[in-house]
Amino acid sequence: LIRGQSRISFQIFLSAGLLLACLGDILISPSFVVGASLFAAGHICCFVSYCALDRLRLLDSVIGGIIFGAAACFILFSPILYFSADYLRGICLAYALIISCMVGKAAGNFIRIRNPLTATLLVGCILFFFSDLMLVLDWFGGGGRITGLLCMGTYYPAECLLAISG
Numbered sequence: 001l002i003r004g005q006s007r008i009s010f011q012i013f014l015s016a017g018l019l020l021a022c023l024g025d026i027l028i029s030p031s032f033v034v035g036a037s038l039f040a041a042g043h044i045c046c047f048v049s050y051c052a053l054d055r056l057r058l059l060d061s062v063i064g065g066i067i068f069g070a071a072a073c074f075i076l077f078s079p080i081l082y083f084s085a086d087y088l089r090g091i092c093l094a095y096a097l098i099i100s101c102m103v104g105k106a107a108g109n110f111i112r113i114r115n116p117l118t119a120t121l122l123v124g125c126i127l128f129f130f131s132d133l134m135l136v137l138d139w140f141g142g143g144g145r146i147t148g149l150l151c152m153g154t155y156y157p158a159e160c161l162l163a164i165s166g
Helices: 008-027 032-053 058-077 086-112 116-140 145-165
Strands: none
Touching: 008 032, 008 145, 032 086, 032 116, 058 086, 058 116, 086 116, 116 145
8 A cells, every 4th residue: 555556445355355364264174164154255355356456357257167167067076075965065166156256357367467466366366276175175075184285385375475466
């Protein structure tokens, strides 16, 4: 804000997204539903912040749709995932839609506006998506220690990249 290099709405919504992700990180262990909901709300805030950089365009939706299609197929048809209740699969699908839209918007922004800001946002979003994929494998696929390490090993760099981009 002091440097005046970005739109204030971008900074406010990105900061809100990071705060919600922090809360989600704290609360996901005692309650997957609460934690995932906070992360989803954070991703929505990030998506809105990216829209403040450049309005939503068809390309953003196409990229997000392709990513979601792949994620939904994995959640619905992967034989290695086990959901103890159907609502958990539904939460994962809804979450996948939201994070896919966020990544799609970041990718679309980078394609149109190639600068350090959009590159940093895109890399942060891709790392966040991968981290969440590892989380799903860890919680619902019995991924073991490696998925937990990969989840956290990409989550924190993703958060840092998003934070420094603002």
